[in-house]
Amino acid sequence: MAKTGWDYQVEIGKNIRRYRLESGISQREMEKKYCISRTYLCKLESGKYCPSIETLRLLAKAFGITPSMFFFDVEGNEIPYM
Numbered sequence: 001m002a003k004t005g006w007d008y009q010v011e012i013g014k015n016i017r018r019y020r021l022e023s024g025i026s027q028r029e030m031e032k033k034y035c036i037s038r039t040y041l042c043k044l045e046s047g048k049y050c051p052s053i054e055t056l057r058l059l060a061k062a063f064g065i066t067p068s069m070f071f072f073d074v075e076g077n078e079i080p081y082m
Helices: 005-023 027-034 038-045 053-063 067-073
Strands: none
Touching: 005 027, 005 038, 005 067, 027 038, 027 053, 053 067
16 A cells, blocks of 8 residues: 555654654753744644654754654665655
């Protein structure tokens, strides 16, 4: 079964959460230090919202990774988007 855009968005959200937790940063800290509201971050992590490129750049900087890492799964495989 082919993945839909929604699935892709959900996978990116999972990666955002994974990298945030691996970095030891709480949602509250993200809100205070990087001005990303907890509500918005929660919706990103659940796949309900799709982050902009600028948001991905900001999150990557916070987590010490490159923005492209959000597009790969835990094993390093690219997340299918079509």
